[in-house]
Amino acid sequence: MFKSFEPNKIFAITIKAPKYVLFLFIVVLTIGLTEALVLSPQDYKQSDAVRIMYVHVPAAWISLGIFSSLALLSIGSFVFKNKNFALIAKSLAPSGFVFNIIALVTGSIWGKPTWGTWWAWDARITSMLILALFYGMYLLAWRIYENKEQVIKVTSLIAILGVINVPIIKFSVDWWNTLHQPASINILSTNTAIHTSMLIPLGIMTAAFALFSLLIFLMKYNTELIKVKNKGLDRL
Amino acid sequence: MINELISMNGYGPYVWSAFSFTLFSFTTLYFVTKLQLLKEQKRFASKFGCLNVEKAKAARSQNINREILSNTSNI
Numbered sequence: 022m023f024k025s026f027e028p029n030k031i032f033a034i035t036i037k038a039p040k041y042v043l044f045l046f047i048v049v050l051t052i053g054l055t056e057a058l059v060l061s062p063q064d065y066k067q068s069d070a071v072r073i074m075y076v077h078v079p080a081a082w083i084s085l086g087i088f089s090s091l092a093l094l095s096i097g098s099f100v101f102k103n104k105n106f107a108l109i110a111k112s113l114a115p116s117g118f119v120f121n122i123i124a125l126v127t128g129s130i131w132g133k134p135t136w137g138t139w140w141a142w143d144a145r146i147t148s149m150l151i152l153a154l155f156y157g158m159y160l161l162a163w164r165i166y167e168n169k170e171q172v173i174k175v176t177s178l179i180a181i182l183g184v185i186n187v188p189i190i191k192f193s194v195d196w197w198n199t200l201h202q203p204a205s206i207n208i209l210s211t212n213t214a215i216h217t218s219m220l221i222p223l224g225i226m227t228a229a230f231a232l233f234s235l236l237i238f239l240m241k242y243n244t245e246l247i248k249v250k251n252k253g254l255d256r257l
Numbered sequence: 258m259i260n261e262l263i264s265m266n267g268y269g270p271y272v273w274s275a276f277s278f279t280l281f282s283f284t285t286l287y288f289v290t291k292l293q294l295l296k297e298q299k300r301f302a303s304k305f306g307c308l309n310v311e312k313a314k315a316a317r318s319q320n321i322n323r324e325i326l327s328n329t330s331n332i
Contacts, residue, residue: 032321036328058276059262069265072272076279119286127275134271233283240290247297247325254304254316 028105028246035246039239046232053229056222064219071219073131079227081124081149083234085187087117088152091159092184095177107173108249110180111163112241116234118156125149136200144193145201148186155183302329 057075064071091110098106128146129139140146159179166172194203205214206223213220265272305326308316316322 029319029321033324036324054276058272063266068268070268070271072265072268073275076275080279115286115290119282123279123282126278130271130275130278134268233287237286237290240294244290244294244297246321247294247301250322250325251297251301251304254301254308 028108028249032243032246035239036243039236039243042232042236042239046229046236049225049232050229053222053225056225061222062216062218067135070131070134073127074219075222075226077124077127077131078223079230080120080127082227083230084117084120084124084152084156085190087113087120087234088156088180089184089187091117091180092187095180098173098177104169104173107176108245109238109242110176112238112245113234114156114159114163115241116237118153118160119237120230120234121149121153121156125153132200141200143199143201144197145190145199148190148193151186152183152190155179155186159183298325298329301325 053075057072061072061075063069090113094106094110094113097103098110125146128149132141133139159176162175162179163172166175191204193199194201206220215223263269263273302325305313305316305322317326
């Protein structure tokens with residue numbers, strides 16, 4: 022089932038794809054930034070501070086999405102004994118971590134004009150910080166452990182344990198009284214508290230961020246494959 | 258128009274710092290990842306150059322090695 026996705030077969034595509042993804046990312050980001058900073062309207066309550074949403078929300082979504090993917094790939098790596106899953110997860114983690122940090126920092130910047138504070142130990146913010154710690158542990162484990170079998174086990178364990186935090190982040194605003202506002206967009210329903218004039222730039226910026234994470238993933242995946250091939254040359 | 262865009266009704270420092278931090282993080286991550294890729298490609302090319310004819314032929318028989326070499330020559 023996974024034979025057609027073996028590194029040897031897809032490398033010709035993954036090595037050429039980054040330049041096209043980079044071009045597409047620049048185009049989509051330029052449109053997204055114009056929409057987010059110039060064309061989209063101010064909020065009636067938050068005024069122009071609402072524009073921070075266009076970087077904060079996509080970064081948070083993508084960091085959560087990537088961590089969920091890490092956990093799924095880790096489970097897949099255990100079930101199918103396929104080391105390529107671990108390599109894909111390892112290549113996804115750096116962009117997920119950076120998006121997590123962006124969500125925390127931009128959230129903090131947004132907090133100052135809207136809540137009057139840079140930081141609050143609120144359920145949503147604290148659970149996002151815990152996610153950053155899981156990302157940190159995951160990336161650190163890949164650096165610390167030399168033994169391949171051991172590192173796959175440890176990183177998988179971190180990803181599987183850490184994914185328990187993902188629904189906590191999602192529902193924290195419903196389960197506890199938080200400073201953070203409840204979700205304004207529900208992908209399972211057509212009801213959204215955001216007007217289309219703001220939803221469109223948000224969608225474009227999310228697409229740009231997703232393209233950036235794809236770009237970093239492809240470059241990192243190629244690096245990892247070449248590392249494997251370098252070891253192969255040593256064995257010749 | 259430009260002044261309005263910069264001041265953002267007094268929220269300019271917050272909005273611009275959030276966007277600047279995001280773009281700075283993107284640029285840093287992109288260049289760090291790119292440098293790591295170039296370093297591995299160069300290492301591969303130099304290791305390949307040290308192989309004897311027979312081993313080089315064996316290594317070249319793999320598609321992935323040929324792809325790495327062809328991309329390394331473009332650096």
